[in-house]
Amino acid sequence: MKKFERLLSAIVPLNIENIDTDQIIPARFLKATTREGFGENLFRDWRYNGDNTPKPDFVLNDPTYKGRVLVAGKNFGCGSSREHAAWAIQDAGFDVVISSFFADIFKGNALNNGLLPIQVSDEFLAAVFTAVSKDHNAQLDVDLDKQTVTIVSTGEEAEFEINAYKKSCLINGYDDIDFILAQKDLIEEFEQKK
Amino acid sequence: MSKTLVEKIWDAHVVKSEAGFPDILYIDTHLIHEVTSPQAFDGLRKRGLPVLRPKQTVATADHNVPTINQLQPIKEELSRYQVDMLTKNCAEFGIELYGLGHPFQGIVHVIGPELGITLPGKTMVCGDSHTSTHGAFGAIAFGIGTSQVEQVFATQCLLQQKPKTMKIEVNGTLGKGVTAKDIILYILSKISAAGGTGYFIEYAGSAIEALSMEARMTICNMSIEMGARGGLIAPDQTTFDYIKGREFAPAGAEWDKALAYWKTLYSDADATFDSVLSFDAEDIGPMITYGTNPGMGMGIQEHIPSTSSQPDKEQLSYQKALDYMGFEDDASLIGKPVDYVFIGSCTNSRIEDLREVAEFVKHKQKAESVTVWIVPGSKQVEQQAINEGLDKIFEEAGFQLREPGCSACLGMNEDKIPAGKYCVSTSNRNFEGRQGPDARTLLVSPLTAAAAAITGKITDVREMLAEA
Numbered sequence: 001m002k003k004f005e006r007l008l009s010a011i012v013p014l015n016i017e018n019i020d021t022d023q024i025i026p027a028r029f030l031k032a033t034t035r036e037g038f039g040e041n042l043f044r045d046w047r048y049n050g051d052n053t054p055k056p057d058f059v060l061n062d063p064t065y066k067g068r069v070l071v072a073g074k075n076f077g078c079g080s081s082r083e084h085a086a087w088a089i090q091d092a093g094f095d096v097v098i099s100s101f102f103a104d105i106f107k108g109n110a111l112n113n114g115l116l117p118i119q120v121s122d123e124f125l126a127a128v129f130t131a132v133s134k135d136h137n138a139q140l141d142v143d144l145d146k147q148t149v150t151i152v153s154t155g156e157e158a159e160f161e162i163n164a165y166k167k168s169c170l171i172n173g174y175d176d177i178d179f180i181l182a183q184k185d186l187i188e189e190f191e192q193k194k
Numbered sequence: 195m196s197k198t199l200v201e202k203i204w205d206a207h208v209v210k211s212e213a214g215f216p217d218i219l220y221i222d223t224h225l226i227h228e229v230t231s232p233q234a235f236d237g238l239r240k241r242g243l244p245v246l247r248p249k250q251t252v253a254t255a256d257h258n259v260p261t262i263n264q265l266q267p268i269k270e271e272l273s274r275y276q277v278d279m280l281t282k283n284c285a286e287f288g289i290e291l292y293g294l295g296h297p298f299q300g301i302v303h304v305i306g307p308e309l310g311i312t313l314p315g316k317t318m319v320c321g322d323s324h325t326s327t328h329g330a331f332g333a334i335a336f337g338i339g340t341s342q343v344e345q346v347f348a349t350q351c352l353l354q355q356k357p358k359t360m361k362i363e364v365n366g367t368l369g370k371g372v373t374a375k376d377i378i379l380y381i382l383s384k385i386s387a388a389g390g391t392g393y394f395i396e397y398a399g400s401a402i403e404a405l406s407m408e409a410r411m412t413i414c415n416m417s418i419e420m421g422a423r424g425g426l427i428a429p430d431q432t433t434f435d436y437i438k439g440r441e442f443a444p445a446g447a448e449w450d451k452a453l454a455y456w457k458t459l460y461s462d463a464d465a466t467f468d469s470v471l472s473f474d475a476e477d478i479g480p481m482i483t484y485g486t487n488p489g490m491g492m493g494i495q496e497h498i499p500s501t502s503s504q505p506d507k508e509q510l511s512y513q514k515a516l517d518y519m520g521f522e523d524d525a526s527l528i529g530k531p532v533d534y535v536f537i538g539s540c541t542n543s544r545i546e547d548l549r550e551v552a553e554f555v556k557h558k559q560k561a562e563s564v565t566v567w568i569v570p571g572s573k574q575v576e577q578q579a580i581n582e583g584l585d586k587i588f589e590e591a592g593f594q595l596r597e598p599g600c601s602a603c604l605g606m607n608e609d610k611i612p613a614g615k616y617c618v619s620t621s622n623r624n625f626e627g628r629q630g631p632d633a634r635t636l637l638v639s640p641l642t643a644a645a646a647a648i649t650g651k652i653t654d655v656r657e658m659l660a661e662a
Contacts, residue, residue: 015510016511016514017511018387018486018487020487020625022604022625022626023625023626023627027257027604027605027606027628028605028606028610030257030606031229031258031272031273031275033232033276033279034232034233034236035233045627045631045632050613050631073511075387075388075421078387078388078487079323079418079419080322080604080623081230081321081322081323081337081338082230082339083230083233083321083339083340083341084340086339101388101391103388103391103421104392104421105323105337105338105339105418105423108338108339108342109339109340109341113341122507163216163355164214164215165214165215165216165353176341176345176353177241177243177344177345177349179353180345180348180349180351180353181348181349184349186218187218187220187349187350190209190220191350194220
């Protein structure tokens with residue numbers, strides 16, 4: 001897993017609530033057996049018409065929006081456990097997703113891939129949407145070490161929570177398997193007691 | 195110290211608990227399928243690791259399999275490759291596979307229980323969010339992502355934060371024509387598609403206790419639709435009777451030992467839950483969804499809530515959902531023509547669902563304008579339906595009885611609902627495009643689906659039951 005570094009980036013806003021993982025990557029694109037390449041079908045049915053022409057009013061097709069931070073309405077990533085959703089978002093060039101609420105499985109999947117889910121208050125989320133509607137190039141400063149996200153133009157700052165262990169995994173690029181395997185003796189001991 | 199059922203099972207599976215870290219939780223059984231496992235097997239190869247406990251891992255092909263002519267090579271190349279990869283990976287890593295053609299093949303959440311693999315007190319995971327289904331037996335069962343599938347392969351453990359606990363009580367007696375599916379759609383409509391996030395839910399109360407195992411599975415199955423990781427029900431005599439004698443269930447002295455343990459699996463009377471909700475079974479009628487998340491449901495005789503009645507900042511998303519569905523504020527859905535009826539999925543594809551539908555449609559004909567697919571949950575369900583002559587009833591009614599798989603629940607194979615068409619479905623998700631690009635899904639019980647199949651319109655099944 002790649003190491004997560006402090007990020008200064010523009011914002012891609014998607015002000016929709018309850019975005020489920022079927023929207024993020026529809027099931028018919030889950031047939032690949034590798035982790036790569038899902039980005040081209042990210043938000044497929046919102047992004048393209050049935051004849052594969054881009055829908056011009058969708059934010060990912062608007063060249064004035066770019067950046068590595070996706071900002072979305074509450075309950076982001078609900079539904080199917082498909083990790084392909086996190087892979088697709090990452091593959092499309094995002095390092096951070098901000099919402100006022102994340103579904104559990106998506107949040108775990110994102111963290112396991114070095115994609116940082118940041119949960120903020122409804123008010124801060126609204127402030128981010130306002131900032132980016134005024135200026136499509138508005139920047140966010142994401143500092144994982146300090147656990148803060150700042151709207152650069154206004155200086156509005158929010159702190160966010162992250163499990164201390166997962167934070168160290170992200171900063172150092174470690175994953176859970178290394179951690180658990182180091183405790184293999186304990187696992188075998190547990191199995192014998194059972 | 196008094197404990198909830200979740201805490202009892204959780205604590206019995208903690209390998210290590212250390213402040214500042216998630217618990218290392220031991221996983222008894224790992225179920226896998228073709229779609230969320232290949233990248234995990236790849237990961238093992240890259241690390242040079244084996245599957246630590248292949249005998250605690252069970253595989254089947256379900257998400258991406260055809261539901262007609264299953265024994266012929268899969269036509270679509272990517273799908274065929276994905277299913278072939280599962281066969282190859284299982285052989286390489288020593289995992290039992292109930293693949294296409296095997297008499298145990300079926301939807302992973304249907305075969306676990308019917309084979310006696312799902313048992314009270316177990317921890318079970320699968321790379322599928324509806325793993326919550328197995329909680330019906332008093333197990334901690336939840337869906338995981340592919341990185342976690344790899345973790346379980348490599349270590350038979352997961353790093354997990356202990357969840358918060360919620361108790362949902364449903365007391366009283368269900369009315370005629372009202373089923374487990376209506377209970378869970380009703381709860382969802384009350385607490386929303388995010389109302390259970392962060393929790394493990396225990397369902398309790400007299401209306402839950404009165405349910406069969408298969409009905410309990412329908413309830414636990416949709417826990418994830420509230421955002422909950424899992425849902426469970428304390429095991430009781432109904433549970434034990436269901437399990438006894440199944441293929442891999444304990445037998446003889448093992449049975450007695452297991453049973454003694456299972457009888458300790460309940461929430462202590464004075465255990466505290468982080469949240470408690472209570473509902474009255476008499477308030478629940480046949481339910482239907484009108485929007486694009488499973489929380490957007492209502493009693494079938496009710497009218498669609500108006501956009502203006504929604505909180506300000508949610509109105510845009512709400513309106514988007516109604517536009518997608520082609521519905522208007524305050525509209526009634528009764529009498530609305532439907533194009534497809536899908537009876538299947540890990541929510542409602544078991545033998546009791548098929549029996550209920552068959553009994554209702556016996557000597558009736560489907561409406562001409564409707565296409566009806568019945569997709570059994572497993573080869574065993576399919577065989578039993580044939581043994582009981584249900585296939586003849588479906589044939590006479592003009593329903594297509596297909597072969598087992600996830601099918602039109604997620605439209606990953608060719609079983610897709612065409613754009614713009616309305617599908618009354620016994621599955622679990624009405625997300626945009628879930629059943630096919632631009633398809634419109636209305637979630638209901640098998641009985642309400644059967645009524646729509648016969649009339650060709652959205653119908654209150656209670657009226658048809660009263661006529662009969």
